[in-house]
Amino acid sequence: xxxxxxxxxxxxxxxxxxxxxxxxxxxxxxxx
Amino acid sequence: xxxxxxxxxxxxxxxxxxxxxxxxxxxxxxxxxxxxxxxxxxxxxxxxxxxxxxxxxxxxxxxxxxxxxxxxxxxxxxxxxxxxxxxxxxxxxxxxxxxxxxxxxxxxxxxxxxxxxxxxxxxxxxxxxxxxxxxxxxxxxxxxxxxxxxxxxxxxxxxxxxxxxxxxxxxxxxxxxxxxxxxxxxxxxxxxxxxxxxxxxxxxxxxxxxxxxxxxxxxxxxxxxxxxxxxxxxxxxxxxxxxxxxxxxxxxxxxxxxxxxxxxxxxxxxxxxxxxxxxxxxxxxxxxxxxxxxxxxxxxxxxxxxxxxxxxxxxxxxxxxxxxxxxxxxxxxxxxxxxxxxxxxxxxxxxxxxxxxxxxxxxxxxxxxxxxxxxxxxxxxxxxxxxxxxxxxxxxxxxxxxxxxxxxxxxxxxxxxxxxxxxxxxxxxxxxxxxxxxxxxxxxxxxxxxxxxxxxxxxxxxxxxxxxxxxxxxxxxxxxxxxxxxxxxx
Numbered sequence: 001x002x003x004x005x006x007x008x009x010x011x012x013x014x015x016x017x018x019x020x021x022x023x024x025x026x027x028x029x030x031x032x
Numbered sequence: 033x034x035x036x037x038x039x040x041x042x043x044x045x046x047x048x049x050x051x052x053x054x055x056x057x058x059x060x061x062x063x064x065x066x067x068x069x070x071x072x073x074x075x076x077x078x079x080x081x082x083x084x085x086x087x088x089x090x091x092x093x094x095x096x097x098x099x100x101x102x103x104x105x106x107x108x109x110x111x112x113x114x115x116x117x118x119x120x121x122x123x124x125x126x127x128x129x130x131x132x133x134x135x136x137x138x139x140x141x142x143x144x145x146x147x148x149x150x151x152x153x154x155x156x157x158x159x160x161x162x163x164x165x166x167x168x169x170x171x172x173x174x175x176x177x178x179x180x181x182x183x184x185x186x187x188x189x190x191x192x193x194x195x196x197x198x199x200x201x202x203x204x205x206x207x208x209x210x211x212x213x214x215x216x217x218x219x220x221x222x223x224x225x226x227x228x229x230x231x232x233x234x235x236x237x238x239x240x241x242x243x244x245x246x247x248x249x250x251x252x253x254x255x256x257x258x259x260x261x262x263x264x265x266x267x268x269x270x271x272x273x274x275x276x277x278x279x280x281x282x283x284x285x286x287x288x289x290x291x292x293x294x295x296x297x298x299x300x301x302x303x304x305x306x307x308x309x310x311x312x313x314x315x316x317x318x319x320x321x322x323x324x325x326x327x328x329x330x331x332x333x334x335x336x337x338x339x340x341x342x343x344x345x346x347x348x349x350x351x352x353x354x355x356x357x358x359x360x361x362x363x364x365x366x367x368x369x370x371x372x373x374x375x376x377x378x379x380x381x382x383x384x385x386x387x388x389x390x391x392x393x394x395x396x397x398x399x400x401x402x403x404x405x406x407x408x409x410x411x412x413x414x415x416x417x418x419x420x421x422x423x424x425x426x427x428x429x430x431x432x433x434x435x436x437x438x439x440x441x442x443x444x445x446x447x448x449x450x451x452x453x454x455x456x457x458x459x460x461x462x463x464x465x466x467x468x469x470x471x472x473x474x475x476x477x478x479x480x481x482x483x484x485x486x487x488x489x490x491x492x493x494x495x496x497x498x499x500x501x502x503x504x505x506x507x508x509x510x511x512x513x514x515x516x517x518x519x520x521x522x
Contacts, residue, residue, distance in 0.1 A: 002237070003231070003232045003235040003236045003237060004235070005237075006074075006075045006235045006236070006237045007075075007231065007234075007235040009075070010075045010078050010079075010235065010295075011295075013078070013079075013082060014078065014082075014288070014291055014292050014295045015292060017082070017288040017291075017292075018285070018288040018289050018291075018292045021281065021284055021285035021288050021289070022285065024281055024440060024441065025045065025046075025049065025281060025282075025285060025440070028278065028281065028440035029045060
């Protein structure tokens, strides 16, 4: 497992986590 | 019976969320996260940090949000309302620890303003001795004072305008711009020849590092200092929320966005160092200010387009630091409003108070270092106070009555991890105490003169003891003074 793969996994966790939170917030606001 | 008072509140949820992200993202995201991540196993550190968000950051931020939203009072009054009158001292302790940081944090933002001006006026150019520049600036008594004053005047003027017109408007500009700047810096850094070595160093699989205690200790410490969990700042911002504002999802968003800011800074700083520095490890090991004001500033002088890069870097530091400072001043301001002061009077008083009490740190960097040490580690105590108070009230009760009804994220386990907080506290706290003791083998309990025992165990214990004793002595008086609640209108 090279550092590039590692980079992709970490980026997916950090950016994906933030993106998921933003998406959930947008969906929640749409409902209101 | 508390008297009710109407005031302005967050106009939008995004305004609240961006302001809370601004509270959390500070200078530490830019100059501490990359340094610590790079020296503690890179990817392994980030994994430990993400776990730390769930075990430390998110539960504490949720507790803070509950305190603010339910009590509608600042840190001191909220403990009186939530835990009981005789526990008001807990809130006072948390408030003093955070204000202790506010007193010198304005000075830190002032440094960034000074260096931004150095960048745009062409002082940062080839041949500059950055070590001498920083030494002259940081050790000349009075050199930092004008920048501290400028920072506090700006913060006071913004808070003078209130929550929706001041805090919300400025954070809606500062925070998106900050993230754009971090992305620009990261892209530019990774276009430098040799920058790939930095990425490789940052992301080299070192999963065995997850078995090292030090990696976890550093990751949890980073979470505690970076997310602002337990400081009372999120609490203060949640005083002004709508009646049915979400807590769980907002707290999670703040933690992840805070980590993303640090990570982006890492993608900018580490590749830059590896591309340009003759000794990258010396830069990584040089401490926060050493990294930013000596090593990176030196690299900016030889980098193509370095003036632009330096200007954006220091402007990002200003935005990150200033948005955090605003929340700290608002914390103090809210305490005065709880006692019946108008916002305008409270803003001026809090601004002048922090300006004056920050002067010793603006005058002497060893005093600033001491205060950073004492109240930085003290924040761990603040976290413990919130966790114990939550257990006293009832962790299940808080979820059922205060979090679940308006939650856009139905994950009670995330909240209930607060039960484990005292375990992490004991480990992390003991580690810091043991480290400090090792720095002063025979004199670790000494604390005066501060310039000699800047980072001793004694300097922490004695200053904390003074605060706790004062908080206990003033318990009833402050409980009687904190009576005016914020009234949310929708």
